[in-house]
Amino acid sequence: QKEVEQDPGPLSVPEGAIVSLNCTYSNSAFQYFMWYRQYSRKGPELLMYTYSSGNKEDGRFTAQVDKSSKYISLFIRDSQPSDSATYLCAMITGGSEKLVFGKGTKLTVNP
């Protein structure tokens, strides 16, 4: 079993839709969870950073962590064409430098 599983998509939605992106993981020691957005030919850009379980909201983005289910989600409300990108989940244990990434979900928001 891979440490982090992420559905690669692709996912195509109409503008204004609510988007749900998810990752599951197997290592219960993961404590810090991140979502990165990566546009074509650019580097990953940090979107959300959360510690342990719970929700975090930033504008149209909400990150959820459920450690009991080993499941994290990113919700995008009122999606825009500019949200079209690949979204990478990432996680790490405390005291480690080895960030473990999902393989990314490619999202297209159609005008």
Place this chain on the structure above:
Amino acid sequence: DAGITQSPRYKITETGRQVTLMCHQTWSHSYMFWYRQDLGHGLRLIYYSAAADITDKGEVPDGYVVSRSKTENFPLTLESATRSQTSVYFCASRSSNQPQHFGDGTRLSIL
């Protein structure tokens, strides 16, 4: 706010040649990282550094050499390039207790 600068952005070379990818950050972050990103594998850690003159191996270090004589620079050298090292290379950095921030990558093709 320059952040992380990677150079060159694109590089084509031949098998057996030595090539060095440069990474420079202006934040004075103590930690720096090198990743490669390949279809089907996602982002994989090559090497990282916790401070000047301190480096450690990541998941896929074979065939690569790093050095860190100054906090702001973290060059990655392929001593004898092979076709399997054709990839997109990303540098990242972070300060203590903060997530990683990435550069825009170097696309390396080895013929």
